Amino acid sequence: MNIKKYLGTALACVLLGAVLAGCGGEEKGKTAENKDLPIGVLAHLNASEEQYNEFAKQAEKQYSKPGQFAHKFIYYDNLNAMEMALSAGKIKEMSTYKSVADYLIMRNGEFVISDHGGRVLADAFCCALSAQESELKAQFDQVIDDMKKDGTLKALADTYITGLKDGAEPPAVELPRLDGAGTIKVGVTGDLPPLDLVLPDGKAAGFSTAVLAELSRRVGKNVEIVNIDSAARASALTSGKVDVVFWVAVPADGGFLPGNADTPQGIVVTKPYYEDVIVHVTKK
Amino acid sequence: MEFLELCQRIFLQNGAWATLLRGAEATVQITAWSLLLGTVLGAAVCFCRLAAFAPLDWAARAYIALLRGSPVLMLLMLLFYGVMAGTDFAPETVAILAFGLNTSAHVAELLRTALSALPRGEVEAARTLGFSRWQAFRYVTLPQLVRLMKPVYQSTVVNLMQWTSVVGYVTITDLTRVINNMASRTMQPMLVISVGMLIYLLMAYAVYGLFALSDLWEKRQKAGEGL
Structure with missing residues (x-):
């Protein structure tokens, strides 16, 4: 047997x-x-x-x-x-x-x-929020502007994107811990390293997560992170189960598509905190 | 050796194995509670389905048709992001409810077919021998029912465990979510997903093993009774 x-x-x-x-x-x-x-x-x-x-x-x-x-x-x-x-x-x-x-x-x-040569397209990385959170969105926009000006975004990109040499494990992200402050619930997918990933210990990390931690710290809120399947992000946002997800928007100056072509009803998108060019990867 | 090093780096370093275990734990927990809920609810639905009171029978039929004929992921999404979006229930609770409801429909049908396979005469004989209704069920129907159900029931359990791999849609970090995160972070999806499959396979065989043990235990019992 x-x-x-x-x-x-x-x-x-x-x-x-x-x-x-x-x-x-x-x-x-x-x-x-x-x-x-x-x-x-x-x-x-x-x-x-x-x-x-x-x-x-x-x-x-x-x-x-x-x-x-x-x-x-x-x-x-x-x-x-x-x-x-x-x-x-x-x-x-x-x-x-x-x-x-x-x-x-x-x-x-x-x-x-x-390498295909020719025109290089880029997408913008933003936070998406439910339309009811327009106040938080306005705060985020303001802080993103500030972070651009004072070089914080650049520094974060250096640490979490360009600083990763020789396949080193991306560094952890410290989430704000403010006593008595409200909490922003963030849905991450862990699907787009080094921008959005989950470390071996199960904690969310990556550049976008680091930017969000800094954003929340500056608007005086704590962050609670939940891991979610990418396909369920829009449902999670519109139902109010999470407050923020990371979003990629087509830049408005692309000329082909309006910048908000991808944004569903009832969702608002912040100013971009990062732009990255689109490349094509193939097998050797 | 390079391969072993890669495996070691992906699955063992920096507490990755503990994260995998936590994911598996979430999967097992949701499976176990859904199974409990599904079995109890399934028995109740089966009772209604066999009731002499026609409306009850029809309600049970509709319930079974609806839940057995629809994908559990849709039910889960509808419950979590729709019906129960305004409530403060934990995602795990909603998942257990969704999977429990779905399982109950399957268990109800399973029970009904098993019951219909039992000869009615035995219960009647027991009743004429002075067994009460409950006693006839407990000592005549139930032991046979359990034996009849077991093979299909264990498939139900294993199926249920595999279906729970979609709970990542409702913000639960189960084994599948951990595996996907790991595959993305290490950029080795082929390897990581193969290992994930192996873990699910092990858990499925653990379930089969438990059922095999219970068979063995049953045999011992019988031998002890000298039957």
């Missing part, structure tokens, strides 16, 4: 291994010849995929060599899925932020940034 069970388990493991290895092996051959593979993009929260397809098509015309791209995109809910798709050869490139690409390449030698 027991031996049967062990054998069963062993067989299951072997099968699993074969399936996993099979997927990787089979796709490798295809990648080299297939130029029409789609490009992976992280799904935006509210704008439809059709809207983004249109936007991406226009954006590509700005690159130097037209026809260089397949006009086909696949949208992923999180970076893990997109990275696995790239590994398996399901997509030829993934579109992500420079800071994220650097972080990825430092930890996984499989990948490299591919």
Whole structure:
């Protein structure tokens, strides 16, 4: 009876291994010849995929060599899925932020940034709040301006983004502990290092978290962090279960899409605290 | 060796293993409480489903149809971000409620099919022998029911445990959430998710092991009684 069970388990493991290895092996051959593979993009929260397809098509015309791209995109809910798709050869490139690409390449030698030349697009990083929190949003906007002026944002970026050398573990973020102050509930996903990640000890960290800790400290509030699946962020905000989530907005000067194209009804977005260029990562 | 070093760095350093354990603990806790709620509620629903009073039967049928036919993630989202958004219940409580409700529908059906497989004559025989209604249930129906249910019930438990992997949607950090966070931070999703799968597999086999132990215990009991 027991031996049967062990054998069963062993067989299951072997099968699993074969399936996993099979997927990787089979796709490798295809990648080299297939130029029409789609490009992976992280799904935006509210704008439809059709809207983004249109936007991406226009954006590509700005690159130097037209026809260089397949006009086909696949949208992923999180970076893990997109990275696995790239590994398996399901997509030829993934579109992500420079800071994220650097972080990825430092930890996984499989990948490299591919240079397309031409126009470089950038996205802005903001906080999103429920529309009822307009007072807090105004305070945040003010403090973000201050932090830009006094160099705090730059210093934080140095510590949490550019300071990460040789795959070092990102530093922890100290959350404000103010006696008797109100609490802001923040939903983090841990899905976009080095901006939003969770440390081995389970604590949220990353540049965006550090900025938010400083923002709350300056407006005199404590922070409570909850970890949430990226797909549930909009529901969490609009239902009032969390007060703030990190948001990426298309800059208004992009010319293709209005800056708030992705912002759902009932949600307001602060001024950007960071801008990062979009790069394409591919397999070596 | 490089691979082992990578594993050591990802899963052991800086308390990563403790975070994994905490995630697994959250998964087990939600599973256990949902199972308790689901089983008790399921028995009640099954009772209604078999009731002679027609409206009760119909209500139970509707309840089972609704909950068994809809994805539990939708129910969870609706409860947490909709119906119970204004309340102060902990996300864990709402998750236990959602998974408990869903499980109850499955348990109710499971109980009903098991009951229908039992010969009615035995209860009648017990009653004519002077057993009370309760005694007939306790000594004639229940032991057979448990034996009939067990194989399917253990699948229900394991299924339930796997379904709880979506509680990350309602701000709970369970095993899946920890695994995803870890995969993102280390940028090694293939490896980390494989290990996550292995942990779920181990937990599933722990459940099967418990059921196998209870079978063994039952056999011993019987041998002791000289049956």
